[in-house]
Amino acid sequence: MKPTLLILAAGMASRYGSMKQVDGFGPNGETIIDYSIYDAIKAGFGKVTFIIREEFVDSFKAIFEPKLAGRVETDYVFQSYDLKQFGIDKEIERAKPWGTAHAVLAARNQVNEPFCVINADDYYGYDAFEKMAKFLTTEVKDDLYSLIGYQIDRTLSDYGSVSRGVCKVDDNGNMVEINERTEVYFKEDGSVAYKDATGEYALPNDTRVSMNFWGFTPAIFKQSEQMFVDFVAANENNPKAEFFIPLAADKLIKDGTAAFKVIPTGSKWFGVTYKEDKPIVQKSISELVANGVYPEKLWD
Template identity: 80%
Template sequence: MKPTLLILAAGMASRYGSMKQVDGFGPNGETIIDYSIYDAIKAGFGKISFIIREEFLDNFKGIFEPKLAGKVETDYVFQSYDLTQFGITEEIERAKPWGTAHAVLAARNQVNEPFCVINADDFYGFEAFQKMAEFLTTEAADDKYSLIGYQVDRTLSDHGSVSRGVCQVEDGNMVAINERLNVYFKEDRSVVYEEGGQEFPLSSDTRVSMNFWGFTPAVFKQSEPMFKAFVEKNKSNPKAEFFIPLVADELIKSGTASFKVIPTGAKWFGVTYKEDKPIVQKNISELVANGTYPANLWA
């Protein structure tokens, strides 16, 4: 059974100022998602599932159906505010849904095979999809999951500090993930993070999570009780989000599942702010020029 690619595309793109998931970056207006899908098909994924808000459905179908028809199966999962589906009857006012792990839970009735989860607005590179497809088809089990571990120095921006989930790895498995909020290059290109007004060095090959996770469908049953407990605890906190690393952390600590850190030397790039767009366009142009991608992705 071929694995499924689950794309987190329900975000409102508030920092970017437009719907960046469908913004064009390639020579023929290709989106970042297009490159992820292209790499996933090439790596052997059998289905693409978009997690979106229901009101974006026509928009997404109009953009992706014409180019993917006949190439790969597509499916759409809706992340909504409706908590009754989880047996939660209390009305809770929120301006945005409950985060990435809640988005993954939205797919629990539609995904029945090993799958991976990625962000819509991140460029991951073919090697990452190839390695993840191999893991999902040969190694994944209900107690053995994975994430792609990027070298921190291959994920940083020259436009200031970023947040990164820094992985603590032992014997190839993640034992903890620590969110570092201010990670950046110093003038000599060494990597540091700042905390409490102090700088701490990070080795350039430190592995970080860029939200590229591999699971079996067992994770739905494992994470649903966690989500209910999270909602109960955070019902009066409208900004609390149920993130995938929270689920991973709890599964590791309880001994329910291990997470293999799959290393990649691929360069990650993404779009957080408008200023990032020309850099992403330049990176993609270079990959087209060196033959990594065709000039017209879906021709």
């Protein structure tokens, strides 16, 4: 059974200021998602499932169906504010959905095979898809998941701080813990640091971080559902609290429910957090096209 690519595309793109998931970056208006899907098909994925807000479904279908028809199966999953589906009899006012692990739960009735999760607005590189496809077809189990580990200094923006899931890895290559650092940045001397409520801390430039590229079996849905229910109960008065995948992963590791293999990649990650990142991403893609990594017209 071929694995599925699950794309997190329900975010509101608040920092970027527009719907960056469908913004054009390639020479013929290709989106970042186009390059991820192209790499995933080449690596052997059999289906692409978009997690989106329901009101965007027509836009997504108009953009992606014509070019993907006949190449890969597509499906759409809707992330919503409805908590009744989780047995929570409350309506909680929020400006944005409940986060990435909640988005993955939205796919629980539609994904029945091993799958990976990626962000819509991040470029991951073919090496990462090839390694993940291999893991999902030969190694993944209900108690062994994975994430692609990027080198932190190959993932930062020059235009402001970013959030990164910082991984601690043991001698077997498995994650011991993951800490979501919400303010990571380059210092003037090129070193990397993060800030939290207690101060500023240095991070080695070769620290492995999660760029939200995870590999799972469908067992993750049952494993994380009660966690989400508990998270809502603990955060019903905190409208900005988000149930991130790293939170769920950390709990699974600490409970002994599942191990997470950190699969290292040398790929340079790039993405669009800020408007100023756009020309850099366009230049990076132009270079990949010029070097023959991608055809100029991706879907011809």
